[in-house]
Amino acid sequence: MDIYHLEYFMEVARQKSFSKAADAIHISQPSISKAIRDLERQLGVKLFYRSNRHVELTDAGEAILEQAQQIVSSFSAITARLDGLTKLQTGKINIGLPPITGVTTFARVLGDFKKEYPKITMNLYEYGSKKIEQAIQEGLIDIGIICAPPEESVIYEMIFFPVDPLWVIMHPEHRLSTVQSIDYRELEPEQLISYSNDFSLHDIVINRCRQEGFQPRIVFETSQLELMTQLVAASIGIALLPSKVCRKFDGQAIVSRPLQDQTLGIRLALCWKKGRYLSHAVRELLSFFNTNYNLPDDGSGI
Incomplete structure (x- = not known):
């Protein structure tokens, strides 16, 4: 069974006709008839009374229709949520910032990023560099700015700021x-x-x-x-x-x-844990930062 079986079933119940349901969802009538037969075989019940004029739901069909509507609705919500994530309309990023940075170039980039992706939530946490490293390793935050990072690391990926x-x-x-x-x-x-x-x-x-x-x-x-x-x-x-x-x-x-x-x-660096899964939102922020952080130095950067 897949979600299309349930959607076809719901459309036949709504139209009370296989041919009208096929027209409504733009597939052939044999295809929708086969999908309903497959669904009936998988569930072990008859879903419709068929006549020459129209079809009616059986008692089992009535019971299954309610559940099918809930399942299809939930699936639509899931796909909408995933679509929002992949198109960067939604998401969440946890970021660690040491208070020493003050008003930074990075803060300006965060502001620009928020304007472009207003539905992405950015949670900012003020920690010292050592605590930021620990939080990254434990998965409590996605990315963070740390002080005095090594040039190379087996633990982190990093984008360096000037000294x-x-x-x-x-x-x-x-x-x-x-x-x-x-x-x-x-x-x-x-x-x-x-x-x-x-x-x-x-x-x-x-x-x-x-x-x-x-x-x-x-x-x-x-x-x-x-x-x-x-x-x-x-x-x-x-x-x-x-x-x-x-x-x-x-x-x-x-x-x-x-x-x-x-x-x-x-020496500051924006870092994240090597090998850790990064959400679409985090990856886009890193790309956005790489493109935009080299702004003219007006004394308000890091």
């Missing part, structure tokens, strides 16, 4: 605010406001300081960029952030200075 060098942010009256650039060794006596240890930037800064022979004096760890900048503005300590984030500060409450070592920075 963004780290700068130091501080209160305008801080002693380092008078210099043009800062050497890492000058950070040794400073109190540092850091991202918490579920952020890759936390490890990047600590490891770089250790390379210079000192352990940074971390006085506070947070997952919130706004709280970090408020503490810096209150002269509690200094912090290291990507240069494009630092350029957004107005200079009255917070000033920023580049590090002399511009090779150290944040």
